[in-house]
Amino acid sequence: MIFSFDLLVNAIVSGILIGAFYAAVTAGVTLSFGILDIVNIAHPAFIILGSYVAYIVNTTFGLDPIITAIIVTPAFYALGAGIYQIYYVSFEKRGQESMRGLAFFFGLLFITEVTLVLYFGVDYRYVEARYIGPTLHFGSLDVPLRILVPCLVSLLLIAVLQLVLTRTFIGRAIMAVAQDQLALKLMAIDPIRIKRIAFGISIASASLAGAFLIIIQPVEPSVGREYIGRVFAICVLGGMGSLPGTVIAAMLVGIVESLTSTFYGPSWAPAVSFGFLLLTLAVRPAGLLGR
Amino acid sequence: MRSGLFLLICLIVGGGVFAAALALGNDYYFFAGYVVLQYVVLATAWNILGGYCGYVNFGSAAFFALGAYSTVAIHRLTPLPIPILVAIGGIVSGFVGFGMGYLTLRLRGAFFAIATLALAVVLETLIVNWDFVGGSRGAYIVRPETIAPFGSYIKYLFMIMMLLAVGSVTIARLIERSRLGYGFATIRDDELAAEASGVPTLRLKLIATTISGALMGCAGAPFPYYIGYLQPSSAFGLDYAVNSIAMPLIGGTTSWVGPLIGAILLGSLQQIATVTISSAVNLLIVGFLLVGFVIVAPNGIIGLVHKYLQHRPDDMVGRRRVSTDAPEVAP
């Protein structure tokens, strides 16, 4: 383990940048789990799906992955809305969301991964874009553009989501549905419709996060699995339903992972987020009603 | 029926299956049967925590692999007879199950489920980095060709797994009919009300997690001998994770019968299908069946049978009927 100041600085900066990306990945879960209390463990699978969509369009038409993702967003939104509708009718309405709802999402996660393996195989896929390759140099600090660009767009995405949640009517209705469904009904707003919209937004964000992912690193179907622990750890650490909290938590996780990876080796990265997960779960207020 | 009699019947049935496979004359049936029996243990074990208590474990592969890798680790030091390896695998996995439960079971079931997912990933990372057990290169276990009085070694392994299957089904049934089983059902139905009624929910959940994890570890312990060459990707395979959930959910989660039916049906289908279609398509079908059943037939095959026979509501637990003097009110 060679300690050098340059290495440290690079690790921390890289951690912050990756952290911003992690925040974009987690934003969808902050929405679905933190605010709506839907345990969508299949979220990483939708992100990988987004990555592959970006990959197909990029290799076929040469279109920039982020542009692709933005174009495909409505399709992902519709997918999310459809999935929520099934989830609601089959589980939430019947009060079965704890066991069967979880199994449902696990099934989706599984089906998505296996379908991708069947279609694309287990080879790593990557995209081409003008900003993949060049690296900015600030003295001894190296900032690859392929990480910087997704990082900046991630922060933009989160800012947009936060504005939607706090300034628009739909956004505030979403925050309200988490707290008091009855009050919403009395205002003649259908809470189910609101949740459907929110879940749709959650999955739509996954298409963008997927584009970011495949810009940052090559992707193959099982890559999603290491994000499950990470994403929920960040969501819980960030205070569940708070997007700003998610950003801070994501950067914290990013930095610790980066430091661990630089000084101890990259194969230990999944253990970091698991450690965070256990730590946050252990420190949370105990009790069945504690939230 | 008393548990002792049930155990005896199971052993007789098991013996019958063994004899039938023997009569078929081809060792292939023992290889295939081993896998099906393995799933009986995994599905039954999963159901003790998932079906009875309502706490979903996504990391069955982790507990299974712990059992397998305990065997590998010990094999490097000194070869031990398989029954002892089974016991050790069970202890190691049970211990890890207890530890993880202790950290996460005070909270909602969702957090426990997520933690089990993360555990599977982390454990695989640890094993891949541990050269003593072969790491990513894998580990070879040389198994003897024959063993008296069975003849081929696979018959011996088959018998061990049969005993484990009989054992786990008997344990599940025992739990179901005991005070413990009632307690588990209340945790699943309404944990808050269970606590208010005097049920020590944390203690019961820890018991369920430990037993469930231990049984999975027991199922994993003989695996290196079965497969000969163990790689992390096969021990932590996707098929274990999805099958241990799909089989009980498709068979029916309220009783020991469900996982048994699910494992035998699905397990046999997959053994047949693996020869004809690719294993990935195989798994895809299981995934679709899981999602389909969970949406359409949440109480599984047992539930469907009950509904169509209309004997009793398809999701009722417990069989003891109270005889009071009052006349039964017609439904």
Add this chain to the structure above:
Amino acid sequence: MTGLLEVDNLGKRFGGFVALESISLSVRAGERIGLIGPNGSGKSTLVNCICGTLRNEAGSVNFDGHLLNGATAHQRTRRGLARTFQLPRPFASLSVADNLRIPLLYTVAARGGSHRSAKDLEARCIDLLREVGLDNKANRLPRELTQVEMRKLELARAMAAEPKLLIADESMAGLTHSEVEEILTLLKRLNEHGVTIILIEHIMRAVMSFSQRLVVLVSGRKIADGDPDTVVRDPEVERAYLGQ
């Protein structure tokens, strides 16, 4: 003189919201207490804190001479505290009889002292079913019960724990006049057998006829505690609660 239940300066907040502030309450063995207050005043939160479902941040709860702080809900039930839930929470997959067996198996049988045989507990189960009039539905599932039967089951399940103190949380909401009388009779009979009862209700007629002492909770604070007729005439109580 210390009572059976001593609540001392209990406080509970949810984030920034103060649900309960400095609640002190003393309940003597055998008493019939009525607890009233507008919706959202903290009645159920108080019950949850006393029974251990929620953890209070300030103050203490003393029951039967034991300090309860930190004890889990099931430990408190085993000490002799039982409660019903505002919205009945039966064990949906268990029969009506099995619902009663749970507290018998896990509370009564788990208490130290005289050992109760399985036969004894079975007889107790049947007795309870008869007492609340559910013996002809013993093998039904809770979802097949009517509203009032559900509330009786909820009450019977609390009674099965053989408590020293029973908190009945809005056991009569939505019932007809005669159904309310049925529940009241059950509770009075329980009290005659020595069980201390705290009745939380909005039906004033029932509360007044039942209570020996009336406690009023408004916005997380106790504003009155005493003789029912006197409390009801207290101008502050009128303004805060009855006037609404």
